[in-house]
Amino acid sequence: MRVLEGIKVLDFGRFIAGPFCSALLADYGADVIRIDRTGGGEDRHIMPVTAQGEGALFLQVNRNKRSMTLDLDSPEGRDIVRKLVAGADVVIANVPPRTLRNLGLDYDSLCSIKPDIILVASSAFGSSESVRDRVGFDGVGQALSGAVHIAGTPDHPQKAMVPVVDFGTALSCALGVMLALYERQRSGMGQEVSASLLCTGLNMASGALIEEALLGLDREAMRNRAPTYAPSDIFKARNGWFITQVIGRPMFKRWTDLVGRPELLDDPRFADDTLRGENGAFLSEVMSQWCADKTLAEAQDFLEKARIPAGPVNSPRQALQDEIIKTADVIHWIDYPGAPTKVPLIAAPVSLSRTPPEIHTRPPLTGEHTDEILAGIGLDAKAITDLRARKII
Template identity: 50%
Template sequence: MTKEKHANAQTAETEGEGRAPRGLGGVRVLDLGRYIAAPFCAAMLADQGAEVIRIEPSAGAPDREVMPVGVPGRGALYLQMNRNKKSLSLDIDQPEGRAAFERLLASSDVVVVNLPAAALKRARLDYDSLKAIRPDIILTTISAFGAKGDSRDRIGFDGTGQALSGAMCLTGTGERPLRAAVSYVDYATGIAAAFATLAALHERLATGRGQHVEASLLGTALAMTNPMLIEEALGARSRAAMGNRSPIAGPSDLFRTRDGWVMVQVIGDGMFRRWATFVGQPDLVADPRFASDISRGENGEALSAVMAHWCASRSSAECLAALEGAKIPACKALSPAEALTAPENTQGGFFAEEALAGGKAPVVAHVVRTEAGQATPFRAAPELGADTAGILASLGYGAEEIERLIGQQRAGMDS
């Protein structure tokens, strides 16, 4: 760095001292996503200070009721995915609603939607249609199969990625392919799309140009199984389901104790030596079956048997205390009810609480930590249309126009 650049950097740093973190403040995002991947992408941007406006028709979107918790229009999935957002009730398929949408689009930076290419074009949400109104717009789309190939216009969900990537056949104990209980493909795709959107915003700062950002469930899922696919393609090995054991180290498994289950993960030669001494079988270190992490993974059944025998006569608390003393990573396998009270979870600062009629909903709103994210106040997922009047007024609509437009939207819903 030159002396001049160094001085400029120091000046910028000094000028920034004492200022509130900006993050994505000033960035407006229009969220037309549904269910998980696209709404989660938009929520990640909202967490960092962006103004995110969720747009849905007056009847409400179908994802509002997913995993109901006794509060109409605000299921558990909706509460998590739409934190820190505003709600605009607007039917963009009606002429008046479309006109209001385009007026809002002209002052927006990002549009997030999860539709394949053909459906985007039918809805006039494709990149060419949007940039005709806002030339530097960033369109972030999430599809099931990606933008290329014969399947590009097919629809699909989280299970699609799990099934087509090979993950289901590697999950469980081998009797049948098994889907993971959580929608990890959806969530990971949302995170990847948020990352790509930030990259596009950074690019626009330098060039002034917008772009079409694309993510897909299948692309994310294939990235996650990629090491196994590489092994298969090169003939190194063909993986098969092996329950909770790790294929690349051992012992790494779930073990029954007197009163529950604990997860133990031993990785690396040094830790394996400690573990062998810990269970009273130091001779295992010299056994050629356990000479490396990969060989310990491939022969992990024998190692799991040793660890299972050690755990069986002890309580979970006794197991965890002894393993922590030996510096061997371990934790309890918790039920959802136990996860709500575990100190690792409650003390980690992950949850924000939303007050509902039936109690307080623990919403994970701090997935990552930045200064801007920490400074962004938590805002509960909005009621349907909660911000409609205010947003329309900010676009220049008068009170009578707003009342008429809202009435037209409702009339369209009833027709």
């Protein structure tokens, strides 16, 4: 039996934070129904990769789900939502509170239908009245947190080009669901789980924020160098780039021996991690000279033997071909209608030894399971045909 078998989830989420949360629940056995607007959601077609235009991220965050289409603004659509909520355990909707209320998906409305329901309502900025209805995306969370300022260069800030804040928020929401389900077993009561892109971004940048609050260093961007230890940078070998990070005196000693500069170990400029970070430009230059005549494979082999963390800077193509990634067995290749080849879906980032997560069904086509889902709440074929004719579904 899978961990969440028997748990029913209604997913009104869009983009990443909501849908990836529900995808993780589905990986562990929850029955997740994605509620798409008639015609399909706007998040389905970002980075299109299939003949129908499904987007790359849509495929990743919507595996293991069923999809139905529904006009949420119609009285009939609202009635269907109420029937679905009556049989659900969790509702996920990463939209502003005002939109939740307009759709009848706010916690009070849901509780009036099913008192022990759990609502997962992540937002951009949190629940404070002054910011709760503001809109925002992953990049805004990154930028506000201070993380973008300390990346890139002083003249050109740089955000992460992958949505780290969105995925981090989704993981937090999934944890929140599990906590709420666990607590419900004792109290018999549901509750609202909330998270925000802003709080996720601030957590990720918390080290820099605490340092600034206590020491007031007003750090500037240092490209790929770390400010508090070194050498930590991205370096160029003969045939490619790699990253390495040296932290602590024992590792620094192994590094000085590796690069043939043992005298640096007792140089007062490099007496501890903080000083090494402050003088990181010099140490990066030493490392750059050491690896300039080596192939990527040679450099990595030397670093691994010295027990110094290192890895190649892969392009997406190289990542798919990387032997370490292949050996880790975290990519699941699935067939999808209209895709030119199999789709690589990435496994859930946490596994369990007895009841592991599983990607067992492909992401759904728009409304693929509408009839099946409506039949499950008691509608007959004639009623379903009528709803479709009136564009309710």
